Amino acid sequence: QKExxxxxxxxxxxxxxxxxxxxxxxxxxxxxxxxxxQYSGKSPELIMSIYSNGxxxxxxFTAQLNKASQxxxxxxxxxxxxxxxxxxxxxxxxxxxSKIIFGSGTRLSIRP
Amino acid sequence: xxxxxxxxxxxxKRTGEKVFLECVQDMDHENxxxxxxxxGLGLRLIYFSYDVKMKEKGDIPEGYSVSREKxxxxxLILESASTNQTSMxxxxxxxxxxxxxxxxxxxxxxxxxxxx
Numbered sequence: 001q002k003e004x005x006x007x008x009x010x011x012x013x014x015x016x017x018x019x020x021x022x023x024x025x026x027x028x029x030x031x032x033x034x035x036x037x038q039y040s041g042k043s044p045e046l047i048m049s050i051y052s053n054g055x056x057x058x059x060x061f062t063a064q065l066n067k068a069s070q071x072x073x074x075x076x077x078x079x080x081x082x083x084x085x086x087x088x089x090x091x092x093x094x095x096x097x098s099k100i101i102f103g104s105g106t107r108l109s110i111r112p
Numbered sequence: 113x114x115x116x117x118x119x120x121x122x123x124x125k126r127t128g129e130k131v132f133l134e135c136v137q138d139m140d141h142e143n144x145x146x147x148x149x150x151x152g153l154g155l156r157l158i159y160f161s162y163d164v165k166m167k168e169k170g171d172i173p174e175g176y177s178v179s180r181e182k183x184x185x186x187x188l189i190l191e192s193a194s195t196n197q198t199s200m201x202x203x204x205x206x207x208x209x210x211x212x213x214x215x216x217x218x219x220x221x222x223x224x225x226x227x228x
Binding site: 008034049088100102 | 155208
């Protein structure tokens with residue numbers, strides 16, 4: 001079992017709709033969770049971090065965390081073509097607070 | 113703003129050459145990381161360092177070594193480059209966690225290395 005699992009996609013969403021990206025993790029003691037966006041040929045950039053159960057909103061982005069289900073998601077409202085990218089879920093494991101474990105990413109495509 | 117720089121954006125080397133990739137950060141972060149990223153395989157950790165002269169192996173250290181003589185600089189060394197080391201190499205930094213939460217990683221722009 002991978003430590004952080006994501007559906008690789010591609011996920012195709014019409015412009016203006018809500019894009020929903022999902023991630024599960026295996027280390028039940030994980031404390032910190034991150035979503036990174038990566039455009040083709042570029043390095044990942046942080047878009048959201050979440051540390052406690054529930055929702056966290058930042059503009060068009062909402063991160064949701066459910067530690068009991070070991071599940072974290074990212075919702076993108078009013079999807080724009082510029083949101084087309086690969087989204088990486090990342091988790092800090094309980095065993096090592098200095099490290100971050102990345103999922104392999106979900107490729108999102110926003111169609112006009 | 114955190115600034116992480118890498119010595120080259122693109123690099124072409126021949127099989128058997130010794131290759132140095134350098135990463136420099138200006139934010140006094142304790143932790144530095146080297147990843148490689150390949151299509152379908154995601155980000156894979158090669159080595160990381162949590163202090164000067166300290167290093168730990170990541171998931172795929174074979175064929176690589178690292179050096180951290182100064183806090184701001186973390187070098188990745190390919191002792192004898194091979195074609196299967198053709199990849200995007202990403203450096204990242206991260207401050208040491210506080211008690212309540214941990215912090216995100218900040219990435220450099222990446223080096224696309226081609227070994228022929």
